[in-house]
Amino acid sequence: MSNTLGATVIGRSRLGKPQAGDAASAASPAPRKRRGRGRLRLEIALLSGPAIIIFVGLVIFPVVLAAYYGFYRWQGYGVPTDWVGLKNYQLILTDPDFHQVLLHNGLIVVLSLVLQGPLAILLALLLNQKIRGRSMIRVLIFVPFIISEVIVGTGWSLLLQTTGAVNDALHHIGLGFLAADWLADPNRALWSLMGIITWKYIGFAVILMLAGLQSIPDELGEAARIDGASYWQVQRHIMLPLLGPTIRIWAFLSIIGSLQLFDLVYIIWGQYISSTAGTSTMATYMVHNGRDAGNYGYGNAVAVVMFLVSLIVALTYQRLILRRDMRGAVTQGVT
């Protein structure tokens, strides 16, 4: 204990044995500042310690463990012993099912951006006006985002059954020819999923865009209008460019969410049929080939691949697109 005390500035000053360079032994006016540094260190350790422990214990450690298990053929019982090297990774990358899954994930990423982005901006522009019932509409648009994925999934899967409410409604309004097998038809299922995703997550995008719009000073729009700009010119040349940072952040969140999509698919299509219906994602592939099949080693390898894909996409996006919005973030170190 006394050694520890002796090793730190505060400790030495407490022991009354200041060394050269320590705060107490230095000439004034340094003392306050030096003591502040010692305390600073303690504060950093105390304040960041718990966060670092939790981050390392719950994020880094599991990632390392997954990487470790990924090198084994392992049924999940006892300690893994059957070392197979990179064989799991080779199987993943050559599995046609995994190629399908990557394609689905890619489509979901792109379609989410293309469907939700413009729609959210338009809705946000609309809701930024002073119109009747504005807060009511805002609430209604945001409600789906608050409902849990399980409820959304169960609800929509009941609505979209062949004998469900959607087809019934179509028949009753004379549009029976539009009725279809929304969930099981491989040509349609992904579009049904995209519809549900858009319905569910558009509220989040709209709220973000609205917040972005409201942070833009009114004076800019006013000045443009005085100069004779039309409403659309103001939106196009003033509001949209200034909304840029918000759009880029939203797109980032949307991409990461799309890459990791699991719950909606798992609830609607269950454990088995998502690949048949063409809605499987990397996450459902991982659960299907890892946990359901009892190949825990293989499943861990899939998790690592998924982590790397997300990491590469995230870093690339930050590096290329978010750089000007987030100066000094991770990107600075990665040249």
Place this chain on the structure above:
Amino acid sequence: MMKKTRTAAIAALGLGLALAASACAGGGSSSGGGQSSGGQVTLSFWTNATPGPGLTFFHNAAKTYHTLHPNVTINIQSIQNESFDGKLQTALNSNSAPDMFLQRGGGKMQAMVNAGQLQPLNLTATDQSNVSPAAISTDSIDGKVYAIPMDTLPEGIFYSKDLFSRAGIAAPPTTIPELEADVAKLKAIKVAPIAVGAKDAWPAAHWYYYFALRECSQATMNATAKSLNFSDPCWTKAGDDLSSFLKVNPFEQGFLTTSAQQGAGSSAGLVANHKAAMELMGNWDPGVISTLTPNQKPLPDLGWFPFPAVPGGQGDPSAMMGGSGGYSVSAHAPKEAFGFLEFLLTKDQQQAYGKAFISIPVNKAAQGIVTSSYEISSLQAFNKAAYTMQFLDTVYGQNVGNAMNTAVVNLLAGKGTSAGIVSATNAAAAKGA
């Protein structure tokens, strides 16, 4: 300055990790199942029976056993079926296995045996008279018994007698062409001929299993269980049979997103509500159906017939498929655990079990409780069967079974081929053990 900050951070981190590690290590030994002190033994027992007659049976059995053996207390723990395997696996891995637990059998049991997680059970002469060698054979590996079965679960087609007579079907079909003719008759009265819960994959896959059972000889099926090589032409033939059967559109609309047991829209629910006439299912089905009828009572007109014969197949037309499994004792459980399982095999307990689960008890002396027509038909067929096979996803292990089930669903959806089933199973064998 920077350096010292870093040192402090690393020190904090190290301390945290040490704490976390010791916290993990602390739980290991003490949370393990059986504890005995001063002759008192407390045993844990995991079942997938959910609150209802089944769980009540186990609670009563534990109470009765405690009266007979006052030093043994048994804690019954109910775990929902779909989350059971994951929880059990975690428990086995962290040395906190329950003393006794539901065993699925097949490849899963093999994996537990390989990992040294199960106790081999030495059956006494009394035990052997309670449970026949045939029934126990599926729970044995290399001549050692690793699980005690509670009931026999032969599979067949459950049907509604009312719907059959309304459609003008005099007797249940005995061949596939007859079944196809009945499908047409049932369509004429506007009900779904056959319900299948393809969302859960295995109910759909059971159609393929049965076609394989009819097409492949017993020897081929057993040889494949060892080699996991599905190259015999009968495997593709079974897929072709299923494809051609699909041409008569026997299943309900939207079967791909229908689950097996959940709610009135499930395949069991369709049968329970007379929306579908037939369902291929194991012997647990009447219990499931009875919870889904409008009045929550057993379906009065429920009948049963064995899977029809396939002309020209190599397999015996009387052969049957069914589930096995039972209850296992974990490696470190006290010896009293097996005593409780032996007790569950006695006649009185078996009768109570059969009534609670509406199933056929494994102890022949207790089979007198079987009275309903569908149970009598399935018991007769079971006793007449030339041989019985376990469900293929059990026989061939979780890994290959999982891939096979998915491939069958692909075939049903019109997305796959019968050759695809064979190649999918071969590919899965590469991923796992």
